[in-house]
Amino acid sequence: MTTPSTAGTVKVDLRNPGQLLAAIPHLLGFRPADSVLVIGHRGETGNRIGNVLRADLPNPDEDVALAVRLRTPLLYDDSVGVTIAIVGGGHDGENATGPPRRQLVDTITDAFAEANLCVMHALWVPEIQDGARWQCYEDSTCTGRLPDPNSTVLAAVSAHAGLITYGSREAMERQLDPVDPAVLARRSALLDEIADSRPDGPGQYPDDCPAPADPVECGRAVVRAALARAHRGDFEFCDREVVELALALERTEIRDACLATALPPAGPRAVTAERLWLALTRELPAPERAQAATLLGYSAYVRGEGALAGMAVARAREADPGHVLAQLLAQALDHALPPETLAKLGASTETDPLWEPGGP
Template identity: 20%
Template sequence: MLEKLTLTGPADLLAYIPHLLGGTPTESFVVLTATAGALGATLRVDAPMDAAPLGFAQTVTSLAAQDENATACYLVVYTDETDDDTQFPYAAHIAALGNELATARMPVRKVYLVTRTHWAAYGTTERNPLDQITDSNANATMTFMGSAASVDVYNPALLGKWVEPVQVPVLTEECIEQGRQDWNTALQTPGTPEAETARKLAAWFQVPHLRDVLMAETITTKNGSMLDLLRGKFDGRPDWKRVDHAEAVAFELMKVVPEGQRAPMLTLMGWLQWLKGSGTQAARYLKLAAEDVPDYRLAVLLDELILTDGIAEVATNRETAYTRPIS
């Protein structure tokens, strides 16, 4: 496991972000908080488009300020909304954000612009090749140590087209206990379940109450109400390897059921991505869940919760936050 990575320049910093987020952002603002020479939390939000600069800046600052230890930050703007007439896109939003972050006592040290063709220190006319990022020491080190800048267990091409629906079990105390045992066994067993076991697990997830129980069982450290759990309020650091495995297993369950029965697993994957700090992937999975079962209630509620809370509490504390596996 790589415990410390020294970033020696902007190319290293920009190479680090895709490894943190699981892919290179597009049309996004990324804020990296910092304190005492070390990076803290990472926040990605959609580019503001038509949003008012002040309102956008206040929203982003309120989210970044959840890292109470931060004393500074870096801002990276990923966009292709540039041409010869607009070399400095979102200038008003960046200025407003700089003012708000400074007021929050976490001033912006540097702003960088990354496009499809180049990167630059924002506000300059330089055009640095993207190869400087991919060839950087940080990218080489993290890749060598086993990190991938794009990791996604969801691949729709692998989902079955002609599979029979699973029978939804009747909810009983025995059903709940058996479902818990089966799910914990799957999360404690290396590899992925065989088709018959996967279909049995997928059937458990079709029962709303049992689905919620199984989601709770995914996290081994927790306290408080179910709402606290959904918001990522835990009493310690989750077993993130178990969470990674749960995502992989959830995708295997999706392979053995048809459309219309995949929403529970997509919702689980969306929630786990949010706990890890990836709002982009979370929104993607929750949207897919609401498409698989129109307006799937838990997916809709979680989407609203994420919009309200911004960042899961577990992701704002460096002692409990997810770190991408490097082995």
């Protein structure tokens, strides 16, 4: 099967159930535990990975509701079938008659059959770790040991692209935690001071801004310089620099140019920009944090990392409940809009590229 990467499409053989299970952390961006996953198969023969959906294992009386919720996004996809994977949820499989949560698997299978979606495989593994024994639900002789998830081809592809696979969902979410409240308060006061002294519109910069006098050009210069620094691995921004970036991102023209940096997904420009938006999500106070968090959510979304996209959009809406683009992204996530469809938004905004690695 194939999975997207910085090289366009890299062929990775996931036909072996153990290889597919070992790839899950790199498909999700983190290593799941006590989870149910539905992996969509796209293409005429189902040989391409589509949506990868994850949810916590439910209580038994919630199985039907969860099955319907997992089915809904696949109705908007061109998946021809799915693989169900249960991670955790019971015994270790060594001395039992079969894997756990069979009722949940049967419920999902029935719900998908109603929508003419075939369950091609149903698998269980106690944890995604090197050597863990996996089992099939329908064939007791279908079993094996997981390869090291960190040594798979997909792991190498992800690492080469500069993408991080976290040890857990909680670890992924912790990276979005804001910096020290005192630092945020100091920056918020600076932003208020500028707003009070220059009330004629967003993106008004200090008088000694080194860029041209035009606010849009000045803002583009500020963001371009920050992206160049991020590309070198420099994310140490002082209060003044963070404030200037916040002012720049308030301008629609600059925000739209920043959306385009997410393309092509997982390319060098997109990886650099996403790291910058992640840093600013932590470094900016509310409500300005919403701009960076929304850009982070968009970048993660178009490269297929829905979990991080959902976390970022939630942080954006928390910082600014009325943020329009964050609301639109939340709706796209709820309906599992295909990433390639959402990518058209960024493509339509790039009339004048903001920044390229190695550029001026």
